Amino acid sequence: MSPLSPDGPPAEAFAYRLVRLREEVGLSLAEVAAASGYSEQALAHATDGHALPAWELTSAYIAACGDNPAQWRPWWDHAKATATAAPAPAPVAATTTTGTALRFSSSPRARWGVGIAFLLVVLVVLGFVLWPKGGGGGGGSVPDVATDLPTCSGATSATLTVAASVDKSKQLAELAGSYGPHEADGQCVKVDVTSVDSGTAMVALARGWAESDGRKPDVWSPAGSAWLPLARARATPETKALFPDKPGPAIATSPSTIAMPEPMARALGWPDTAFGWADLASWAGDPHFWAGKGHPEWGAFKLGKTNPNFSTSGLNATLGAVFSTVGSIRELRPDDVDKPEVAERLKAVEHSVVHYGKTTLTFLANLRQADTDEAGAPAYISAVTMEENSVVAYNAGYPCGSYSDDEGCAKTDPPKTKLVALYPKEGVLFSDHPFITLNGVEGAKKAVADDFLAYLHSETVQREFAKYGFRDFKQQPVDPDGPAYGWLPKATIKTLGSPPDDVLSKVLSSWPALRKPANVLVCIDSSLSMDEKVPGTGATKLELVKPAMRQLADGFDDTDRVGLWKFSSGIGAGGSDFVPLVPIGTMDGARRQDIAANIDGLQANGATGLYDTIDAAVDLVRGTYDLNSINAVVLLTDGVNDKARGIQLPTELLDAIKAKDQAGEKPVRVFTIAYGSELDADGKAGAQALETVSKGTGAKKYDAKDPTTITNVVIDVLSNF
Template sequence: MPARSRRSPADSTPLAWIRPRLLAGAAVLVASAVSLTGCFGADPVVEESGGGDFADDGCTSVVVATSSEKVNMLDALADAFKESSQHEQLAECATIHPINVSSGDATRFLTAGGDWPDDDTRRWPTMWSPASTVWTDRVAAAASASLVGEPASFTHTPVVFGVPETMAKALGWPGAEIGIADFEALCQDPAGWASVGKPLWGSFKISKTNPNTSTTGLSAILMQSYEASGKTADLTAADVAAAAEFSRVFEECVIHYGDTTGKVLTRLYDETQNGAGGSGYVSAVALEETSLLNYNQGNPDSHTVQPGETLTPPKEKLVAVYPSGGSMWSDNPITVLGADWVTPEQAEAGAAFAAFLQTDAAQKILPEYGFRPLDASVPLGDLFTAAYGVDPAGPAVTLPKPAVDVVSAAIDQWTQIRKPSSVLEVIDISGSMDEAIGDGRSKLDGAIEGAQATLGHFRSSDEVGVWAFTTGVESEAGQNIVVLRDVEPLASDRESVDSSLDDLRFAHRDGTPLYDAIAAAYDEMMARAQPGRINAIVLLSDGQDTDSEISLDSLVAKIGASSKEGGDDAPVRIFPIAYGEGADTGALQRIAEATGGQWFDASDAAKIDLVFASVINNF
């Protein structure tokens, strides 16, 4: 490997609109979320796209770590770069290698210091292109500004609401203007969809990402404040405060706060493909336009499309509702890293590639991959059409970046007015939980500490209960269940809940009646579920069911009944954590999907506390 030296990237103009330092009211949550995203496995997800390799071709190798939805696009841009004047001006040729590294993973790797966590030094990045400058700003704040250089946006995409086409038409789309206030009115009306003549569709349901971890989620809450104020510019902290009741009502429609839209879209896609085409799961999804375009092409999670892969469009597409009051925009930066492993030759080539991305030749490639060029005069092409659910003329109104204090006020307000939670944590304490996880702790130690760490993510008004299960125990909840805490407001009980969880270290441990425990927990939560809350079960199990009376098929039929079309106004969603290599991931995934929940992989049991926190970020 060549000698290492630091190199400053070429001058560029950053177009970031949100910076983590604005989020003073949520600094702890932001910091934990950054460390959590995409970090559930023992090894980083670092893979090259396009089937190429890193064989020495005699040119300077420039690796670009980028979010998955941009890998295919950057492959095409890399090829075009070879023919550009920017490439010709280099002293020696350069080859660009995009690799898929999630934005959160890259943030974690860079803030941790030291070398890039990949044994093959050929895959260590020269450049970084996360989904948003939120991530580059985080590294600049947590590590150093020189490490991330001067990020500059080279493409952007607006935040829209994706609505199933049939549902959108019921709201007057495409002729009628639809605003966030129209969604808020549907949320406020107890009749829900019946208020527009569709009683079979049940309540109006919105999916949003958590603003503490997601640029899209933060954009959405700012858009709500703009809508409530009637403004399209100059939003103030006083406007945000005045919008509190409007936003509170809007948040009541949220099914749960996800960490990524891709997982929500995958759930919706699976329902449309396997069912009749409609869905009672969600009515509108706050997402980026590029994600909607990927969904409508049959790529709901925006994964890297491999050569020869065939995509199947959904039976019913999502259409983009550009709120009449205006949209925020997300940027996509690229920067040359100031890391020790980046050589002067790589830095020079990277700066040339970044410059090329600003040229007309590069900007004309972007629309082919669902991204908008910075230059509005560049034609958008065939993808940006009604056939794929978008309007090339939208959004009609662009909402500008609010001031620092305004963004902080919006985050602080959301923490107070977001939909409250009612959560039952169900923990497997069977005999296998005594196994070590390699850091001096047992699996049970990790589970206890993970559950304890989540308590700080709940408000005092959130309801929290804790059950444990194994064979040979009994409580008022039934056979094989221990009730550590009934589901009730957390209030000031964090210390007593901590103590109750500690008691599990001395509990009787035997078999694994997994399905019976889930069935009992589901009955408990359905009996107390309220429309105004996120009703959820967080399940942790390290093994396969060994002692249940109910079968998996019967359990799935039972828990899936209320999530069918028309659905229940107070669904109970299950969020299983597959803990350790012995966990039955297939069964846990089926259980999650049956209720519209999401399953989490904690095969690296040492990271269970981080995974628990990520689960709670969905509430």
């Protein structure tokens, strides 16, 4: 046992934790020395408790013990800051924290727990005295930061609502809880953070925020400043006055990068070789690209890119390709977007896309799935356009590339195949996460908004953002020598200028003609359960779904090819479970009308013949396969497979799909919509079955368990095309 005491001075208490970590994973000091690259004598000195060891040695020691150094850095920083101070007094009361940033992570070699009482002792020794903030909300805690306004302990009389992009909303909500209510102009104002992706918030604010959009924001923080001029351009006469002329200061920043599985990047010469959008465009046009690099098993070059109408990374990637073609790093004009060479490069980049998405979550979730398969992550995708912070967070074990409460996003072990960030040599755009106080916010709310921004800009809070991969609000890395993996914090980055408002609008309006088209079969469940009434609406599930599915059909472009099926057991020819309503074909005006009329004419009957329908739908899309399109099935169902014959399990379905395309030359992605709550009634686990099918085909499952949300879910589905 260690002779050190957890009640000693900060250096001794920290050494106690280091020794305890090594003992609990069952390693000798000699074994840690061999794994860390430091001598046994150096490690013995570092853990004798007389002085705090250097971070470089500490980081290597922790990693050698199988734990994550990033989770220990805040404790080391605070121990260093208080090493010469007297021990902190015990608090009268303490609160626990739901945030993960300040807790020790579980080692992959051994899951070790710390009792609450023992944890509080360590927190006190290291100076993390978690005093309950007067009236503060729940969430994570950070060391106190003094701001100009006083805190208030009485009942709150006003709320400052902040609509934040999904990649930082959970962390911002926890920081708002730590900030607590503050007093201004005689009012006690609390800060409340809601999560909404940048493009969706832009559309809602521009058309007029509705009750169905959630709480109306006083402050808007999209991932990038470009969304503000786009909102102004789309605003109605009534909403135009809402938007300030200029975006507010950045909260934190992150450069837009091309993320690539590390083995692929190293095969191209990373980190010594620089790449750009011109390279990406040429790689995309070569179906034998990876074979030429000695890796035929990786197939063609495949790109993941988010939809620029919704996602900042997708918008920045599109703009980056325009900048690179024009040859400018500062100036763009609207007529630049019309140049043939710009259209040619954009189309080359877009046509290497496997599919689009509203956020990078779909790509990262599928990467984690592929990471567990025999073929590994490179078999799924070659590169994804995303922010640097998502690369760092993904490598640290956050499957969604951010600190998030979303399903499947909880922190886990780091991936086997890490991602690395490539910084386009032509230049990068920064996601600057602006703090935009909307016009009309005055008095106490405006004062608290300014005070909260000052709190976010403090050095202590900027370090909190850095834990999840962000740079500071001045675009500088907070800890360039830290343990984060996959980024190049000391690399020279050429920063592109902010495009004018008219260029931004022109790029988005031109994108539909340049994007990769879709070859899609839409399948709608018409089983008898779709005739059930939805409480509080007076309508059946089928009646609610009809306008939403018409919207889905209308969302496809004239360059897309779309078809329509309905399905329920035994309704088709020869007892099949589906009826073709509109064959797959070019989405011209006549086809739009035909699809709309058939959706309106749907009637509910029969049981749910799910898996055989999906199998046949994939076969049909393969029969009309287009190498230059996104080939997919979009299927909506409110039930589980009710048939006693045919394919019975989602894994059996995936085996059948893969058996017909063993070489993987015609992948068809199955995007599913879990509609209504009956899928999981009585332990059926129908939603999980759809998740298995979608993930197994490199797609995504969407939830509309509340049938009244189906319209918003359809918008999310459309973002993939």
